[in-house]
Amino acid sequence: MTTRIESPATTVAGTVAHAIAEVLGLDPAGVDPVIRPSQFTDLQSNAALSLGPVHGLRPRDLAQRVVDRIPTDGPIAHAETAGPGYLNLELSTDWIAEQLSSLSIAERHDATGRRIVIDYSSPNVAKEMHVGHLRTTVVGDALARMLEWSGHTVIRQNHIGDWGTPFGMLIEHSLDLGRGSAELDRMAEDPNAFYRAARAKFDASPAFAERARRRVVLLQAGDAPTLALWTELVDASKAYFRKVYGSLDVSLTDEDLAGESSYNDELAGICADVEALGLARVSDGALCAFPEGFIGRDGAPAPLIIRKRDGGYGYATTDLATIRYRAAVLRADQAVYVIGEPQATHLEMVWAVAREAGWLPSSTETVHVRIGNVVGADNKLLRTRSGDGFTLAGLVDEAYRRAAEATDREHAIEDDDERERAARAVAIGAIKYADLAVPHDTGYMFDLDRMLAPVGNTGPYLQYAVTRVRAVFSHPRAAGHDPNATIVLDTPEARALALLLLEFDATARAAGEAFEPHRLCALLHQVAKRFAAFYDAVPILTASPTQRDARLRLCRQTEAVLVRGLDLLGITAPRRM
Template sequence: MPSAHAALAPLVSAAIERAFGEERRGADPVLRPSQFADLQSNAALPLAKVLGIPPREVAQRIVEALEVDGVCERVEVSGPGFVNLTLAGAWLGTALDELAADPRRGAPRAEPQRVVIDYSAPNVAKEMHVGHLRTTVVGDALARVLEHLGHTVVRQNHIGDWGTPFGMLIERLLEVGEGSEEALLLETDPNTFYQSARTRFEGDAAFATRSRERVVALQAGDAETLRLWHELVDLSRHYFNAIYSRLGIGLTDDDLAGESTYNDDLERVCDELTEAGIATVSDGALCVFLEGRTGREGRPLPLIIRKSDGGYGYATTDLATVRRRVRDLAADRMLYVIGAPQSLHLQMVWETARLAGWLPDDVEVVHVRIGNVLGPDRKILRTRSGAPLRLMALLDDAVAAARAAIDEDRPGLSEEERAALAPQVGIGAVKYADLSVAHDSEYVFDLERMVALNGNTSRYLQYAVARTRSIFRHAGVTPGAVVVAEPEERALALALLDFGDVVDEVGRTLEPHQLCTYLFDLAQTYSVFYERCPVLKAEPAVTASRLTLTGLTRDVLVRGLDLLGIEAPEVM
């Protein structure tokens, strides 16, 4: 069942071709919303300039060539040359009946691809902070949408689990004792453990020496050092999983692909780039100099593949990820859900990978740029002490704010109901606030606004779902065939038919905020329908029709929220 736009676009394009010849085949129908009709074609205006014919005459010829019997009940020219298109009520009713019979509620199945998504990427032995929120939430929503469209999604959680800091962490673990109370902080409060190791490293020369020696042992594959390293990773993994469980994120241990995963590949990456003449030695470091990439004063900007001391950096590991994701994971499309400041680095890595033949032209690679979360002062959100805000603490605050709002707005709910609702509303509020703005933009973190019952919030959408469910609990009539008679019914019908187009668009553009905007608009449209079109007090046939509209609204809202990773409680 197509949306109004999908149904009318090919018909208008065909009419343009019939009216003005084959050279206009595939012409853009320029369909837009209209306050005077369901849709409006503005194609006549640009065509008039090309053809040298008055716009209204062009519009009239398009109307005369239109073949919309059974689809439109009214077509007319208005203004300077707009073509207003009003769909037939019977067509809308049939389309909605088909929508009700479709378990996917109109969401299409795309031509399947294998999509590798790199997101979240916390560091072992460090607590996740607010900076990890957006990459985690946006990446998860994109994975959900792409899977729903029929793609095979391969999640990659590229955690920081290798390198110099692990020498001091292992030495500190040995110092406090495995299984000690402080060691268990790695699972509950990893920042505290990390800071204690850092303090020892900076304040005790002997400890620092042992830490550096431990790094050498780690890189050499010393069995005991590797055992201790695995313990560090395992403790942090439990912490990561606690965060993901609380957020409702679909990452598992099977998705972990940390820096350590690529350690054995790094030397080969350097060798292949050297053998191909792509990398050269400069000031003792192995570098790639890409054409047109310059830094300050116009000097060539290097991508350092191997440092002068023989160590490897992020560029080497990132090249190894590209190489493996194409060769071993068979990616058709790769998404990197990473902070916007990493754009230049990623572009240089991908250019190098294409030169090396590791990234074929037919594999699309996209940087899903993530903007910052700001505090009330419009600076990066931090604690009062200036430290990054711990993610677990932020989630605690969100649940507490939701509980306070629920206690104030819904005192009639039982204690059990309010306790169950608080995390659903609070976590949903944080995720929705993040997803409802363009992922590459900044937004101000405001818990009071996020958990409000009014406005563009997840709680408003959750309440809309609860309202539809309440109607069904009190209905004594079975949903039936849709008859579109009132303007509010028509507006709701058109909105419901757009769901599939929106999901498809999010899958193509990787912009989950478009789905948020759609769901909010749908909830508002349903609210107007609910106020002006009684559902349970109408004649039986009308009630049956409006129940179908209500059920479709419920299903689309629930499905849409689920694609965003947000729960839809039964009662609000």
């Protein structure tokens, strides 16, 4: 069994709540002590500011009466009032050291029994993944890792675009090329080339376009030869996806694929059911649902098109089948969608119809993790553009090239394989961290120079902090130290670092539950900064043997927190940089 380690704030909250309850004659369970970090002391309680007037007391007087009831022989070493009614709390340094000495970072927390289905990445077959896909992939993968680590059962769903009208032209183009075509084989390297060629023929040749339309009908009717050709295209794209995910160290596999085609056989039934339930009606030739509360620009109820005028199905139909499957078959307690901000209204309408239809029970919570845009140096949306180096693969390769140059220039690594691994880890870590370090619903500028900077709130800065810790242990003077030495916090820098390390477990769990990986990034960055201050201010290897061992133990706990935290973000910490 793994222990869920509470933050120092949570640990002392119960003590303060009991003291407040004693003064006011309340049930401690109903008292929020409002514990916050403070720039003047370790922690601060602001509860007296709101509770005092309610109970006819001056906030400062209430704060003082609470101080008089707080024991100072445990986690809290000193308590005092400040300002109009703040309650300042100083933690026991010995308690901090004891807690950190016994700290064990969980490999994975015990199972919670909670099932979370998370939809992310979702590229299209026969198309290059662009930077927008990069962000949904990186954020989604970090959340999947964080939630699994917290003990939840996480079911990844990669809802790829593998169905629909474009496949008519793609299949006909593959037939024109012939089986075993080199162009089809190159889809694993450059899927856009195949798609562009098919599109050009579709636009230029009415005869080809007509063939493509007929092929779509055959595909949707389940024609066996057509399905075989479609499978070849999908398999070629799967090879491309595997290559991209492998290069980014993303945990998605072929087993996680759940494309649009998965639900094709259910779509007619979806339409029949919503119509029979009275949730949809024919409007202007299309079958539409009008969920309550959604208004169009003209002020009229906004339609969700379930079946198009031509009898075809769109995203709404597939998405209804998808959420029904995730609730009923995958038994999701939470259905999480990591997709772009502009899809918010569409998702809300789909979920509203699904709830009205009884397919989405109240026991299944839906969450849209809204992904903001990525812009280039010109402040315009960054997308895949032919010939200008903005393909996803091109950006990753350029990051690797720059990381390799920096590694060779600043920290020569003799072994070729290790040098390549280090440069790759730094490049991928830099790109991922830039995505994760900002709130997922805000945009950011894709700037490789900033991402790869060895200082600041960047992936390389955190990775370098890990290599710095490890360098201490590789020094001959670290030989023979006691790995189980009790931590002694005899300097302000050591104490500040230790206090921050105790926040890791709770912060990482809370960041996952809130779907906010940037909160974990912020903590890890602070840990790296605190370690740098400790490293620069305190002798470690030249200290007395007792001090050396205590400080090395603090270093080891720092390494454990940074490595585990980076791993939860999907970032590798190289041995050397």
